[in-house]
Amino acid sequence: VQLQASGGGLVQAGGSLRLSCAASGRTFSTYVMGWFRQAPGKEREFVSAISRGSGTDYADSVKGRFTVSRDNAKNTVYLQMNSLKAEDTAVYYCAARPTWSSGRYYSGQYDYWGQGTQVTVSS
Secondary structure (H helix, E strand, C coil), X not given: CXXXXXXXXXXXXXXXXXXXXEECCXXXXXXXEEEEEECCCCCCEEEEEECCCCCXXXXXXXXXXXXXXXXXXXXXXXXXXXXXXXXXCEEEEEEEECCCCHHHXXXXXCCEECCCXXXXXXX
């Protein structure tokens, strides 16, 4: 599976962005998709995940502000980010793994990664 993330940019605090992650291959619908982010000088951290059946999970820091969704017909997963804060500034990555286990929280447990898209929130 090859992943291509897009949709990042510069936005003011309180604004919104929608990230997209387009996947190649006919097996997209069988993968759990995750979003991670990495700020300068920090480790990559879990943001959200969506299961094959569109069950969702979020980090506490984004719960209530971010929404993950997927369109299996388009081989695409989305991350709608609202009420953005300066601390959301990071490079955002999409990733894929085969199962919905507790490993979904850990970047090392994902098999495939997109190239990342920069999100900058100005305060």
